[in-house]
Amino acid sequence: MLTSRSLGPRASSFDFAEQVFGHLPRADQRRWAHAYLMALLRTPGKKSVRRLAQSLSDSATAAQSLHQFVNASPWPWEPVCRKLMRWAEQCTVPRAWTVDVAVLRKRGEHSCGVHRRFIPGTGRSVNCQIGIGAFVVTDHDALPVGWRLLLPRIWIEDSQRRTRTRIPPDAATRSLEGGALDLIRAMGDRTQLAEVPVVADLSTHCGTSTLARGLSLQGRDFVIGVPASLPVVAGRQLRAQQQDGSGWPAVMDAGKLFDPVHSERAGLDVYTSREGQANAPLIQSSIVHLAGRGADPAVQRSYRLLGIRSPRSGRPLNLWLTSMVNRRLDEVVELTQLQARSVQTLERLEQDYGLLDFEGRSYPGWHHHMALMSAAYMHRRLNLPDSWTPQSH
Numbered sequence: 001m002l003t004s005r006s007l008g009p010r011a012s013s014f015d016f017a018e019q020v021f022g023h024l025p026r027a028d029q030r031r032w033a034h035a036y037l038m039a040l041l042r043t044p045g046k047k048s049v050r051r052l053a054q055s056l057s058d059s060a061t062a063a064q065s066l067h068q069f070v071n072a073s074p075w076p077w078e079p080v081c082r083k084l085m086r087w088a089e090q091c092t093v094p095r096a097w098t099v100d101v102a103v104l105r106k107r108g109e110h111s112c113g114v115h116r117r118f119i120p121g122t123g124r125s126v127n128c129q130i131g132i133g134a135f136v137v138t139d140h141d142a143l144p145v146g147w148r149l150l151l152p153r154i155w156i157e158d159s160q161r162r163t164r165t166r167i168p169p170d171a172a173t174r175s176l177e178g179g180a181l182d183l184i185r186a187m188g189d190r191t192q193l194a195e196v197p198v199v200a201d202l203s204t205h206c207g208t209s210t211l212a213r214g215l216s217l218q219g220r221d222f223v224i225g226v227p228a229s230l231p232v233v234a235g236r237q238l239r240a241q242q243q244d245g246s247g248w249p250a251v252m253d254a255g256k257l258f259d260p261v262h263s264e265r266a267g268l269d270v271y272t273s274r275e276g277q278a279n280a281p282l283i284q285s286s287i288v289h290l291a292g293r294g295a296d297p298a299v300q301r302s303y304r305l306l307g308i309r310s311p312r313s314g315r316p317l318n319l320w321l322t323s324m325v326n327r328r329l330d331e332v333v334e335l336t337q338l339q340a341r342s343v344q345t346l347e348r349l350e351q352d353y354g355l356l357d358f359e360g361r362s363y364p365g366w367h368h369h370m371a372l373m374s375a376a377y378m379h380r381r382l383n384l385p386d387s388w389t390p391q392s393h
Helices: 011-021 027-040 047-055 062-072 078-091 157-165 176-190 209-218 234-242 253-258 262-268 327-354 363-381
Strands: 096-105 115-119 124-137 142-149 198-201 220-226 231-233 251-253 269-272 282-290 303-309 318-322
Touching: 011 027, 011 078, 011 363, 027 047, 027 062, 027 363, 047 231, 062 115, 062 363, 078 096, 078 124, 078 142, 078 176, 078 327, 078 363, 096 176, 115 209, 124 327, 124 363, 142 176, 142 327, 142 363, 198 282, 209 220, 209 282, 220 327, 231 253, 251 253, 253 282, 253 303, 253 318, 269 327, 282 327, 303 327, 327 363
Parallel strands: 096 198, 198 220
Antiparallel strands: 096 124, 115 124, 124 142, 220 318, 231 251, 231 282, 269 282, 282 303, 303 318
Protein backbone atom coordinates (compact mmCIF):
# COMPACT_ATOMS: atom_id res chain seq x y z
CA MET A 1 0.00 0.00 0.00
CA LEU A 2 1.20 3.48 -0.80
CA THR A 3 1.31 6.27 1.75
CA SER A 4 0.19 9.88 1.74
CA ARG A 5 3.24 11.03 3.67
CA SER A 6 3.88 14.00 1.39
CA LEU A 7 0.31 15.26 1.58
CA GLY A 8 0.30 16.33 5.19
CA PRO A 9 -1.47 14.87 8.21
CA ARG A 10 -4.85 16.29 7.27
CA ALA A 11 -4.90 15.04 3.69
CA SER A 12 -8.34 13.70 2.77
CA SER A 13 -10.36 12.63 -0.23
CA PHE A 14 -11.63 16.22 -0.43
CA ASP A 15 -8.05 17.56 -0.64
CA PHE A 16 -7.25 14.95 -3.27
CA ALA A 17 -10.34 15.75 -5.35
CA GLU A 18 -9.77 19.50 -5.07
CA GLN A 19 -6.25 19.15 -6.45
CA VAL A 20 -7.00 16.57 -9.14
CA PHE A 21 -10.23 18.19 -10.35
CA GLY A 22 -9.56 21.78 -9.35
CA HIS A 23 -9.17 22.80 -13.00
CA LEU A 24 -12.87 22.13 -13.72
CA PRO A 25 -14.46 25.49 -14.45
CA ARG A 26 -17.68 25.10 -12.44
CA ALA A 27 -18.23 24.30 -8.78
CA ASP A 28 -20.97 21.77 -9.58
CA GLN A 29 -18.56 19.87 -11.87
CA ARG A 30 -16.00 19.67 -9.08
CA ARG A 31 -18.66 18.41 -6.65
CA TRP A 32 -19.82 15.74 -9.07
CA ALA A 33 -16.22 14.68 -9.73
CA HIS A 34 -15.71 14.13 -6.00
CA ALA A 35 -19.06 12.34 -5.73
CA TYR A 36 -18.31 10.03 -8.68
CA LEU A 37 -14.90 9.22 -7.22
CA MET A 38 -16.44 8.32 -3.85
CA ALA A 39 -19.20 6.29 -5.49
CA LEU A 40 -16.64 4.21 -7.37
CA LEU A 41 -14.98 3.42 -4.04
CA ARG A 42 -18.19 2.70 -2.13
CA THR A 43 -20.37 0.83 -4.62
CA PRO A 44 -19.88 -2.95 -4.64
CA GLY A 45 -20.25 -4.96 -7.81
CA LYS A 46 -21.15 -3.42 -11.14
CA LYS A 47 -20.45 0.33 -11.32
CA SER A 48 -23.39 1.43 -13.48
CA VAL A 49 -24.37 5.08 -13.22
CA ARG A 50 -27.66 4.12 -11.56
CA ARG A 51 -25.94 2.04 -8.87
CA LEU A 52 -23.29 4.72 -8.32
CA ALA A 53 -26.01 7.33 -7.89
CA GLN A 54 -27.90 5.14 -5.40
CA SER A 55 -24.82 4.96 -3.19
CA LEU A 56 -24.70 8.77 -3.11
CA SER A 57 -28.26 9.94 -2.79
CA ASP A 58 -31.92 8.92 -2.64
CA SER A 59 -32.77 11.63 -5.16
CA ALA A 60 -34.50 10.43 -8.31
CA THR A 61 -32.45 12.87 -10.40
CA ALA A 62 -29.02 11.85 -9.08
CA ALA A 63 -28.45 9.24 -11.79
CA GLN A 64 -29.38 11.67 -14.54
CA SER A 65 -27.07 14.35 -13.12
CA LEU A 66 -24.20 11.88 -12.73
CA HIS A 67 -24.66 10.61 -16.28
CA GLN A 68 -24.76 14.19 -17.58
CA PHE A 69 -21.51 15.03 -15.77
CA VAL A 70 -19.61 12.01 -17.07
CA ASN A 71 -20.99 11.54 -20.57
CA ALA A 72 -22.08 14.98 -21.76
CA SER A 73 -20.40 17.72 -19.70
CA PRO A 74 -17.55 19.29 -21.71
CA TRP A 75 -14.61 19.18 -19.30
CA PRO A 76 -10.98 18.33 -20.17
CA TRP A 77 -9.57 15.06 -18.87
CA GLU A 78 -5.91 15.58 -19.77
CA PRO A 79 -5.29 17.90 -16.77
CA VAL A 80 -6.64 15.12 -14.51
CA CYS A 81 -4.05 12.73 -15.94
CA ARG A 82 -1.31 15.32 -15.43
CA LYS A 83 -2.31 15.74 -11.77
CA LEU A 84 -2.49 11.98 -11.24
CA MET A 85 1.03 11.56 -12.54
CA ARG A 86 2.22 14.33 -10.24
CA TRP A 87 0.63 12.59 -7.23
CA ALA A 88 2.17 9.27 -8.25
CA GLU A 89 5.62 10.82 -8.46
CA GLN A 90 5.27 12.72 -5.18
CA CYS A 91 3.98 9.78 -3.16
CA THR A 92 5.98 6.85 -4.53
CA VAL A 93 9.39 5.94 -5.89
CA PRO A 94 8.79 5.21 -9.61
CA ARG A 95 10.79 2.31 -11.04
CA ALA A 96 9.48 2.39 -14.59
CA TRP A 97 6.71 3.54 -16.90
CA THR A 98 4.59 1.04 -18.76
CA VAL A 99 1.71 0.84 -21.21
CA ASP A 100 -0.80 -1.98 -21.39
CA VAL A 101 -3.94 -2.96 -23.26
CA ALA A 102 -7.47 -3.21 -21.86
CA VAL A 103 -9.98 -5.21 -23.89
CA LEU A 104 -13.46 -3.89 -23.04
CA ARG A 105 -16.13 -6.22 -24.36
CA LYS A 106 -19.32 -4.55 -25.54
CA ARG A 107 -22.72 -5.51 -26.85
CA GLY A 108 -24.06 -3.68 -29.86
CA GLU A 109 -22.33 -1.27 -32.22
CA HIS A 110 -22.99 2.17 -30.75
CA SER A 111 -20.30 2.64 -28.08
CA CYS A 112 -17.51 4.82 -29.44
CA GLY A 113 -14.72 2.81 -31.06
CA VAL A 114 -16.42 -0.58 -30.70
CA HIS A 115 -15.40 -3.10 -33.36
CA ARG A 116 -14.79 -6.78 -33.85
CA ARG A 117 -11.19 -7.74 -33.14
CA PHE A 118 -9.21 -10.93 -32.76
CA ILE A 119 -7.82 -11.21 -29.22
CA PRO A 120 -4.82 -13.56 -29.00
CA GLY A 121 -5.35 -14.18 -25.28
CA THR A 122 -8.78 -15.70 -25.95
CA GLY A 123 -8.06 -17.21 -29.36
CA ARG A 124 -11.17 -15.67 -30.89
CA SER A 125 -12.69 -12.45 -32.16
CA VAL A 126 -14.82 -10.36 -29.81
CA ASN A 127 -16.90 -7.23 -30.05
CA CYS A 128 -14.97 -4.71 -27.96
CA GLN A 129 -13.33 -1.38 -27.37
CA ILE A 130 -9.55 -1.30 -27.08
CA GLY A 131 -8.12 1.00 -24.44
CA ILE A 132 -4.42 1.68 -23.95
CA GLY A 133 -3.36 2.67 -20.44
CA ALA A 134 -0.22 4.39 -19.16
CA PHE A 135 1.10 3.49 -15.70
CA VAL A 136 3.74 4.67 -13.24
CA VAL A 137 5.24 1.44 -11.90
CA THR A 138 6.59 1.01 -8.38
CA ASP A 139 7.95 -2.03 -6.56
CA HIS A 140 4.42 -2.98 -5.52
CA ASP A 141 1.95 -1.35 -7.90
CA ALA A 142 1.23 0.27 -11.26
CA LEU A 143 -0.72 3.51 -10.98
CA PRO A 144 -2.83 4.48 -14.02
CA VAL A 145 -2.09 8.02 -15.22
CA GLY A 146 -3.45 8.18 -18.78
CA TRP A 147 -5.64 6.46 -21.36
CA ARG A 148 -6.30 6.38 -25.10
CA LEU A 149 -9.30 4.84 -26.84
CA LEU A 150 -8.17 3.08 -30.02
CA LEU A 151 -10.32 4.22 -32.96
CA PRO A 152 -10.43 1.93 -35.99
CA ARG A 153 -10.70 3.42 -39.46
CA ILE A 154 -14.41 2.67 -39.76
CA TRP A 155 -15.02 5.11 -36.91
CA ILE A 156 -12.66 7.82 -38.13
CA GLU A 157 -14.03 7.84 -41.67
CA ASP A 158 -17.73 7.79 -40.72
CA SER A 159 -18.84 11.40 -40.20
CA GLN A 160 -22.16 10.37 -38.65
CA ARG A 161 -20.44 8.20 -36.05
CA ARG A 162 -17.94 10.96 -35.31
CA THR A 163 -20.71 13.49 -34.75
CA ARG A 164 -22.90 11.15 -32.71
CA THR A 165 -20.10 10.14 -30.32
CA ARG A 166 -18.38 13.55 -30.30
CA ILE A 167 -15.02 12.37 -31.58
CA PRO A 168 -12.80 15.49 -31.71
CA PRO A 169 -11.51 16.72 -35.09
CA ASP A 170 -7.87 15.96 -34.25
CA ALA A 171 -8.56 12.31 -33.38
CA ALA A 172 -7.16 9.94 -35.99
CA THR A 173 -6.69 6.26 -36.59
CA ARG A 174 -3.70 5.06 -34.61
CA SER A 175 -2.12 1.65 -34.43
CA LEU A 176 -1.82 0.12 -31.01
CA GLU A 177 1.91 0.91 -31.04
CA GLY A 178 1.18 4.47 -32.14
CA GLY A 179 -1.26 4.98 -29.29
CA ALA A 180 1.26 3.58 -26.82
CA LEU A 181 3.94 5.96 -28.12
CA ASP A 182 1.54 8.89 -27.76
CA LEU A 183 0.94 7.99 -24.12
CA ILE A 184 4.65 7.64 -23.36
CA ARG A 185 5.35 10.98 -25.03
CA ALA A 186 2.65 12.55 -22.86
CA MET A 187 4.22 11.05 -19.73
CA GLY A 188 7.54 12.59 -20.76
CA ASP A 189 5.84 15.98 -21.05
CA ARG A 190 4.23 15.61 -17.60
CA THR A 191 7.03 14.19 -15.50
CA GLN A 192 8.79 16.32 -12.91
CA LEU A 193 11.41 13.67 -12.14
CA ALA A 194 14.29 12.09 -14.01
CA GLU A 195 12.78 9.76 -16.59
CA VAL A 196 12.74 6.05 -15.81
CA PRO A 197 12.86 3.14 -18.30
CA VAL A 198 9.79 2.08 -20.24
CA VAL A 199 8.94 -1.57 -19.52
CA ALA A 200 6.12 -3.06 -21.60
CA ASP A 201 5.01 -6.24 -23.29
CA LEU A 202 2.53 -5.74 -26.14
CA SER A 203 3.89 -8.69 -28.11
CA THR A 204 0.62 -10.65 -28.03
CA HIS A 205 -1.23 -7.69 -29.57
CA CYS A 206 1.19 -6.30 -32.16
CA GLY A 207 4.59 -6.78 -33.80
CA THR A 208 6.33 -4.21 -31.54
CA SER A 209 9.01 -3.16 -34.05
CA THR A 210 7.23 0.18 -34.43
CA LEU A 211 7.24 0.55 -30.64
CA ALA A 212 10.98 -0.15 -30.43
CA ARG A 213 11.77 2.33 -33.20
CA GLY A 214 9.49 4.97 -31.73
CA LEU A 215 10.97 4.68 -28.24
CA SER A 216 14.47 4.88 -29.72
CA LEU A 217 13.58 8.04 -31.62
CA GLN A 218 12.10 9.52 -28.43
CA GLY A 219 15.43 8.80 -26.71
CA ARG A 220 13.84 6.49 -24.12
CA ASP A 221 15.56 3.66 -22.31
CA PHE A 222 13.32 0.62 -22.63
CA VAL A 223 12.81 -3.09 -22.10
CA ILE A 224 9.95 -4.43 -24.23
CA GLY A 225 8.59 -7.89 -24.83
CA VAL A 226 8.87 -8.94 -28.47
CA PRO A 227 7.46 -11.86 -30.48
CA ALA A 228 9.66 -14.66 -31.78
CA SER A 229 8.91 -13.46 -35.32
CA LEU A 230 10.57 -10.05 -34.83
CA PRO A 231 13.17 -9.69 -37.62
CA VAL A 232 16.58 -8.68 -36.29
CA VAL A 233 20.08 -8.37 -37.67
CA ALA A 234 22.21 -10.68 -35.56
CA GLY A 235 25.24 -9.53 -33.60
CA ARG A 236 28.78 -9.03 -34.79
CA GLN A 237 29.83 -12.66 -34.55
CA LEU A 238 26.89 -13.94 -36.59
CA ARG A 239 27.32 -11.24 -39.24
CA ALA A 240 31.00 -12.11 -39.51
CA GLN A 241 30.14 -15.78 -39.99
CA GLN A 242 27.63 -14.84 -42.66
CA GLN A 243 30.23 -12.73 -44.45
CA ASP A 244 32.65 -15.66 -44.26
CA GLY A 245 30.20 -17.72 -46.25
CA SER A 246 29.12 -19.96 -43.38
CA GLY A 247 25.50 -19.66 -44.34
CA TRP A 248 24.24 -17.53 -41.43
CA PRO A 249 21.51 -15.14 -42.58
CA ALA A 250 22.07 -11.44 -41.93
CA VAL A 251 18.41 -11.15 -40.88
CA MET A 252 16.60 -13.77 -38.83
CA ASP A 253 13.55 -14.10 -36.59
CA ALA A 254 14.42 -13.21 -33.01
CA GLY A 255 13.29 -16.59 -31.69
CA LYS A 256 15.60 -18.53 -33.99
CA LEU A 257 18.63 -16.91 -32.42
CA PHE A 258 17.92 -18.97 -29.28
CA ASP A 259 17.23 -22.28 -30.97
CA PRO A 260 19.68 -24.87 -29.58
CA VAL A 261 20.99 -25.57 -33.07
CA HIS A 262 21.99 -21.89 -33.45
CA SER A 263 22.71 -20.66 -29.94
CA GLU A 264 25.98 -22.56 -29.55
CA ARG A 265 27.44 -20.98 -32.68
CA ALA A 266 25.99 -17.57 -31.82
CA GLY A 267 28.19 -17.13 -28.75
CA LEU A 268 25.32 -15.91 -26.59
CA ASP A 269 25.97 -14.23 -23.28
CA VAL A 270 24.51 -16.36 -20.48
CA TYR A 271 23.23 -15.31 -17.07
CA THR A 272 21.64 -17.76 -14.63
CA SER A 273 19.50 -16.05 -11.99
CA ARG A 274 19.25 -17.44 -8.44
CA GLU A 275 22.29 -19.59 -9.04
CA GLY A 276 22.16 -22.93 -7.29
CA GLN A 277 18.37 -23.39 -7.59
CA ALA A 278 17.32 -26.28 -9.80
CA ASN A 279 14.41 -24.43 -11.42
CA ALA A 280 16.19 -21.11 -11.98
CA PRO A 281 15.48 -19.74 -15.47
CA LEU A 282 18.27 -19.54 -18.01
CA ILE A 283 18.81 -16.07 -19.49
CA GLN A 284 20.68 -15.78 -22.77
CA SER A 285 21.34 -12.60 -24.70
CA SER A 286 22.92 -11.23 -27.84
CA ILE A 287 23.59 -7.83 -29.35
CA VAL A 288 21.26 -7.26 -32.32
CA HIS A 289 20.03 -4.51 -34.64
CA LEU A 290 16.53 -3.95 -35.90
CA ALA A 291 16.00 -5.08 -39.48
CA GLY A 292 15.24 -2.24 -41.86
CA ARG A 293 16.77 0.55 -43.86
CA GLY A 294 20.22 1.55 -42.72
CA ALA A 295 19.39 5.26 -42.86
CA ASP A 296 16.93 4.84 -40.01
CA PRO A 297 18.79 5.87 -36.82
CA ALA A 298 16.68 3.43 -34.80
CA VAL A 299 17.90 0.59 -37.06
CA GLN A 300 21.53 1.64 -36.75
CA ARG A 301 21.44 1.45 -32.94
CA SER A 302 22.56 -1.62 -31.05
CA TYR A 303 20.11 -3.45 -28.79
CA ARG A 304 20.33 -6.44 -26.51
CA LEU A 305 17.91 -9.29 -27.14
CA LEU A 306 17.16 -11.51 -24.13
CA GLY A 307 15.72 -15.00 -24.16
CA ILE A 308 14.43 -16.20 -20.80
CA ARG A 309 13.61 -19.89 -20.61
CA SER A 310 13.02 -22.72 -18.20
CA PRO A 311 15.99 -25.09 -17.87
CA ARG A 312 13.63 -27.90 -18.88
CA SER A 313 12.55 -26.19 -22.09
CA GLY A 314 14.39 -25.89 -25.38
CA ARG A 315 12.53 -22.71 -26.33
CA PRO A 316 12.54 -19.23 -24.76
CA LEU A 317 9.55 -18.54 -22.57
CA ASN A 318 9.91 -14.80 -23.13
CA LEU A 319 11.85 -12.58 -25.49
CA TRP A 320 12.77 -9.04 -24.48
CA LEU A 321 14.52 -6.27 -26.40
CA THR A 322 16.34 -3.52 -24.50
CA SER A 323 18.11 -0.34 -25.51
CA MET A 324 20.22 -0.52 -22.34
CA VAL A 325 23.04 -2.59 -23.80
CA ASN A 326 25.54 -1.54 -21.12
CA ARG A 327 23.22 -2.18 -18.18
CA ARG A 328 23.96 -5.22 -16.03
CA LEU A 329 22.00 -8.18 -17.28
CA ASP A 330 20.53 -9.01 -13.88
CA GLU A 331 19.22 -5.43 -13.59
CA VAL A 332 17.54 -5.68 -16.99
CA VAL A 333 15.98 -9.01 -16.04
CA GLU A 334 14.67 -7.46 -12.83
CA LEU A 335 13.04 -4.69 -14.88
CA THR A 336 11.19 -7.22 -17.05
CA GLN A 337 9.42 -8.47 -13.93
CA LEU A 338 7.84 -5.06 -13.34
CA GLN A 339 5.57 -5.39 -16.35
CA ALA A 340 3.35 -7.78 -14.40
CA ARG A 341 2.31 -4.84 -12.17
CA SER A 342 0.13 -3.29 -14.89
CA VAL A 343 -1.56 -6.65 -15.54
CA GLN A 344 -2.45 -6.84 -11.85
CA THR A 345 -3.74 -3.27 -11.86
CA LEU A 346 -5.96 -3.94 -14.90
CA GLU A 347 -7.44 -6.92 -13.06
CA ARG A 348 -8.15 -4.76 -9.99
CA LEU A 349 -9.67 -2.02 -12.15
CA GLU A 350 -11.97 -4.57 -13.77
CA GLN A 351 -13.01 -6.23 -10.52
CA ASP A 352 -13.32 -3.27 -8.16
CA TYR A 353 -13.30 0.07 -10.01
CA GLY A 354 -15.67 -0.25 -12.98
CA LEU A 355 -13.20 -0.59 -15.86
CA LEU A 356 -15.80 -2.44 -17.96
CA ASP A 357 -18.91 -0.67 -16.68
CA PHE A 358 -19.09 2.66 -18.53
CA GLU A 359 -22.50 2.77 -20.24
CA GLY A 360 -22.18 6.01 -22.19
CA ARG A 361 -21.34 6.10 -25.86
CA SER A 362 -19.33 9.29 -26.34
CA TYR A 363 -15.58 9.65 -26.84
CA PRO A 364 -15.27 12.33 -24.10
CA GLY A 365 -17.44 10.27 -21.75
CA TRP A 366 -15.17 7.23 -22.08
CA HIS A 367 -12.09 9.30 -21.22
CA HIS A 368 -13.94 11.04 -18.36
CA HIS A 369 -14.84 7.67 -16.83
CA MET A 370 -11.30 6.32 -17.23
CA ALA A 371 -9.79 9.42 -15.61
CA LEU A 372 -12.25 9.26 -12.70
CA MET A 373 -11.68 5.52 -12.28
CA SER A 374 -7.89 6.08 -12.24
CA ALA A 375 -8.32 8.77 -9.59
CA ALA A 376 -10.40 6.37 -7.46
CA TYR A 377 -7.71 3.70 -7.77
CA MET A 378 -4.97 6.10 -6.75
CA HIS A 379 -7.08 7.45 -3.87
CA ARG A 380 -7.39 3.97 -2.42
CA ARG A 381 -3.75 3.07 -2.99
CA LEU A 382 -2.74 6.29 -1.21
CA ASN A 383 -4.95 5.16 1.68
CA LEU A 384 -6.71 8.52 1.98
CA PRO A 385 -9.69 8.82 4.35
CA ASP A 386 -13.21 9.04 2.97
CA SER A 387 -14.44 12.55 3.81
CA TRP A 388 -17.47 12.79 1.52
CA THR A 389 -20.97 12.67 2.93
CA PRO A 390 -24.33 13.14 1.18
CA GLN A 391 -24.97 16.26 3.24
CA SER A 392 -21.82 17.92 1.87
CA HIS A 393 -22.99 17.44 -1.69
